[in-house]
Amino acid sequence: MKINEFIQKYRTVTKLVPGLTSSHTPHVICNDGFEMSVQAGQSLYSEPRDVADSYEEAEVGFPSAEESLLTPYAEDEENLCG
Template sequence: MEIKTMAGWHEFAEKNSNGSWDKYCKPGDLVGEDVYDYFLDVLPPRSMERGYLQVGEPHSHQANIITRKWQATYATFRRVEKGIWMYCGNCFAGMTWDADAASSSLEGFLKVTYRIEGSQRICRPRLVCKDGFSVSVQAGEDFQCAPREHRPDGDYESVELGNPSGLEELLVPYAEDKDNLLKTAYPYVPVELLKVVIEVHGGLYG
């Protein structure tokens, strides 16, 4: 995979009228240590831990799908290995998923909320719709979904839902416990059906 560098960014900017960082580098791209050093020196960091950096100046303000509040986003980097970092996009404080991609589509949500630390897969945040309906959406080797594997690209045919915030008739046929619909799992829910549910509830919050 290509490693984005400062030299590459400068070359890109010379050839394009809008040579901004976000035009050159997309969430998920790998970058070199020189890029990390540049953003580290631009301003005092907003957040900085071992293997994690958020640039100090907000990129934008938008709705957070988890907190349902209007919050600032920051250019964010996460170390992949020595000298190599991943650009996570413009993320909310303390997070590593691109705010725009997470609220643009279900596929975007599944892709940007994928995360593994060491051998441990980190659960995705709850998916929240504009009318307030929310539900746990999980997929990977540990869940009842298809394909049943960790997929960083978020490309699934079905996913496992759980603990919806309210009754949703479209999902009832998939409930494991039909006597406790708000506190049960919904295995192998087709992604296309979940898209319909999201539209019924006004679309993704964001």
């Protein structure tokens, strides 16, 4: 399953006030057991920054282990799993 399909299938969206939503997607668990949070929507580091059917960029955090493919995008390369 591709990440956009995962987001569409498992994301919950809550309307907070008119024009403002909160969205949450459960952690992605890969076949090898690697886990990470992948979030997209309003107030998140995603493109687009809204509830959408497809995303070009998403916010990734809390990986269960260091993953070298994510390292170039880390805010803090000293704390890759935090």
